[in-house]
Amino acid sequence: MPQIAYLGPAGTFTEQATRSLTGDFDAELVPCETVPLALAAVRRGDVLAAGVPVENSVEGSVNATLDALTEDEPLVAVQEALLPIQFDLLVRPGTELAAIRTVTSHPHALAQVRNWLAENLPNAEVRAASSTAAGAAAVAAGESDAAISAPVALEHYPSLERLVGGIADVRDAVTRFLLVRRPGKLPEPTGADRTSLCAVISDEVGTLADMLAELSLRGINLSRIESRPLKDRFGEYRFFLDFDGHVADARIGDALTALRRRCSTVRFLGSYPKADRSPASVRPSASEQAFLASAQWVEDVRAGRLA
Numbered sequence: 112m113p114q115i116a117y118l119g120p121a122g123t124f125t126e127q128a129t130r131s132l133t134g135d136f137d138a139e140l141v142p143c144e145t146v147p148l149a150l151a152a153v154r155r156g157d158v159l160a161a162g163v164p165v166e167n168s169v170e171g172s173v174n175a176t177l178d179a180l181t182e183d184e185p186l187v188a189v190q191e192a193l194l195p196i197q198f199d200l201l202v203r204p205g206t207e208l209a210a211i212r213t214v215t216s217h218p219h220a221l222a223q224v225r226n227w228l229a230e231n232l233p234n235a236e237v238r239a240a241s242s243t244a245a246g247a248a249a250v251a252a253g254e255s256d257a258a259i260s261a262p263v264a265l266e267h268y269p270s271l272e273r274l275v276g277g278i279a280d281v282r283d284a285v286t287r288f289l290l291v292r293r294p295g296k297l298p299e300p301t302g303a304d305r306t307s308l309c310a311v312i313s314d315e316v317g318t319l320a321d322m323l324a325e326l327s328l329r330g331i332n333l334s335r336i337e338s339r340p341l342k343d344r345f346g347e348y349r350f351f352l353d354f355d356g357h358v359a360d361a362r363i364g365d366a367l368t369a370l371r372r373r374c375s376t377v378r379f380l381g382s383y384p385k386a387d388r389s390p391a392s393v394r395p396s397a398s399e400q401a402f403l404a405s406a407q408w409v410e411d412v413r414a415g416r417l418a
């Protein structure tokens with residue numbers, strides 16, 4: 112049975128998302144303490160794939176994931192999942208709100224309940240945990256009074272109880288997760304795909320605008336752009352781009368060819384079906400047919416068949 116790593120321990124949102132991402136096949140889920148450790152297990156070949164959080168509608172990108180995707184051997188995303196996010200406040204039985212002195216969770220979770228904490232636990236010390244479930248484990252071990260956790264965590268920590276449920280500063284918050292593997296056969300195009308890549312451009316006038324123009328000229332819808340520092344070179348960045356379409360689509364292949372020429376580094380991070388299955392809207396001049404017909408025309412001109 113294939114093994115799939117995820118940000119653990121059991122009871123995280125990532126575990127829930129990874130279960131839905133691997134719902135089509137039998138898999139053994141392997142918890143890892145951090146996203147970089149989960150991705151390292153994939154790179155070593157210890158596991159087939161890893162489920163990782165990549166972006167939250169409230170708090171933005173999960174930087175640990177973006178960095179770990181690009182700072183070592185290439186990996187590619189093959190599937191994505193969206194999960195609605197609301198939190199529970201878990202405590203040891205009998206703990207009242209007024210008695211809570213310490214509260215712990217994953218920093219991304221804490222950021223999504225900042226207002227709730229300010230209103231309801233203004234004097235509690237807030238401590239970062241490696242995941243929401245690690246926060247629950249800390250409460251079970253008596254190391255913290257309360258944890259901001261995923262509702263599923265209670266199943267794994269039956270010694271705890273839910274003091275407050277449905278906590279969220281922003282209703283309808285969503286986190287996007289990816290199933291990531293070593294490079295290999297890509298998922299087939301579905302007409303409702305997303306392509307992710309990371310590009311490093313030179314620090315010169317107009318290079319970012321030029322890079323984005325390569326997408327817009329081909330009618331490609333950019334859904335996300337994010338920059339992360341290169342770390343070893345102050346003031347230089349890598350850009351993470353998500354856009355509609357599959358690398359097998361003619362307009363995407365054409366845009367990637369142009370980006371490869373323009374950027375000092377391009378890393379392909381995958382083409383995979385979008386979780387919401389919303390089809391890409393493609394204008395007629397960027398359709399497969401238009402690209403094929405125009406490539407054929409150039410071939411005919413070059414061969415002397417047309418002028």
Ligand SMILES: O=C(O)C(=O)C[C@]1(C(=O)O)C=C[C@@H](O)C=C1
Nearest residue numbers: 123124125164217219242243286
């Ligand atoms: O700690 C967890 O439960 C996670 O799965 C991580 C994570 C994240 O990195 O954003 C996932 C979803 C929520 O947005 C909060 C935390």
